[in-house]
Amino acid sequence: MIDSPSTAPIVCMFECLSDNYGYLIHHPASKQTICIDSPDADLILAKAKSLNWKITQIWNTHWHPDHAGGNAKIQSETGCDIWGPQEVKSRLTAPLDTVLSGGETLKLGELDVFVLATPGHTLQHISYYIPAISSAFVGDTLFALGCGRMFEGNPTMFWDSLQKLRALPDNTKIYCAHEYTLSNLKFAESVEPNNEDLKAYARTARALRQQDKPTIPTLMSAEKACNPFLRSDDSLLQTQLGTKSDSVETFALLRKMKDDF
Numbered sequence: 377m378i379d380s381p382s383t384a385p386i387v388c389m390f391e392c393l394s395d396n397y398g399y400l401i402h403h404p405a406s407k408q409t410i411c412i413d414s415p416d417a418d419l420i421l422a423k424a425k426s427l428n429w430k431i432t433q434i435w436n437t438h439w440h441p442d443h444a445g446g447n448a449k450i451q452s453e454t455g456c457d458i459w460g461p462q463e464v465k466s467r468l469t470a471p472l473d474t475v476l477s478g479g480e481t482l483k484l485g486e487l488d489v490f491v492l493a494t495p496g497h498t499l500q501h502i503s504y505y506i507p508a509i510s511s512a513f514v515g516d517t518l519f520a521l522g523c524g525r526m527f528e529g530n531p532t533m534f535w536d537s538l539q540k541l542r543a544l545p546d547n548t549k550i551y552c553a554h555e556y557t558l559s560n561l562k563f564a565e566s567v568e569p570n571n572e573d574l575k576a577y578a579r580t581a582r583a584l585r586q587q588d589k590p591t592i593p594t595l596m597s598a599e600k601a602c603n604p605f606l607r608s609d610d611s612l613l614q615t616q617l618g619t620k621s622d623s624v625e626t627f628a629l630l631r632k633m634k635d636d637f
């Protein structure tokens with residue numbers, strides 16, 4: 377009897393630069409290997425080689441150098457195609473072959489991958505959702521217990537993006553691009569000191585970091601219960617912050633408070 381090879385994609389996550397995560401997604405049947413962003417070309421190329429995977433595509437989330445800075449080198453070494461938002465080319469002048477703006481459906485073997493427009497951190501930021509493995513690659517839009525800085529967008533836009541991600545199923549694994557969890561945790565605890573779900577989350581996250589283990593991926597259900605930015609429409613939080621049932625105003629205030637924290 378011959379075991380049929382598994383067709384489920386495999387996600388390989390590894391630390392890059394000072395606090396980025398690099399991601400390779402390999403689909404065994406099609407031999408496709410996707411590199412989510414390109415924070416550190418040499419490290420990513422070495423990781424792919426060690427796994428015997430050939431990078432076939434880079435999918436960028438946004439133009440920042442710690443996300444698209446390795447595009448040129450990875451493409452020159454592997455001949456891969458690069459997909460991502462126009463800003464990768466226009467802002468960073470990094471190579472880009474196919475422009476994505478959200479709403480597209482990509483293929484990983486036979487599996488669908490949905491591209492979501494999630495602007496706010498940058499104006500053309502996109503995220504990738506793969507239902508077959510209940511996983512979303514969200515770049516710098518959503519972090520464990522936090523969200524990205526609002527460098528280019530406005531609060532309405534960013535809150536819309538967070539709501540779009542929050543609408544994904546509770547069991548969605550959130551693969552964000554940085555290990556910022558403990559500093560986000562301190563802010564979340566200052567905002568909602570009596571949130572019991574957050575207390576449980578805090579114990580797990582601190583224990584993981586004490587063992588030098590990643591807190592990523594995080595689950596959407598946990599983020600919905602504990603991430604203050606995803607809770608900008610929570611009436612108790614709004615009352616506490618005095619934002620009068622205005623979710624956008626609440627999000628904007630939380631973002632400002634975190635910037636100054």
Ligand SMILES: [Zn+2]
Pocket residue numbers: 438440443497516
């Ligand atoms: Zn960024």
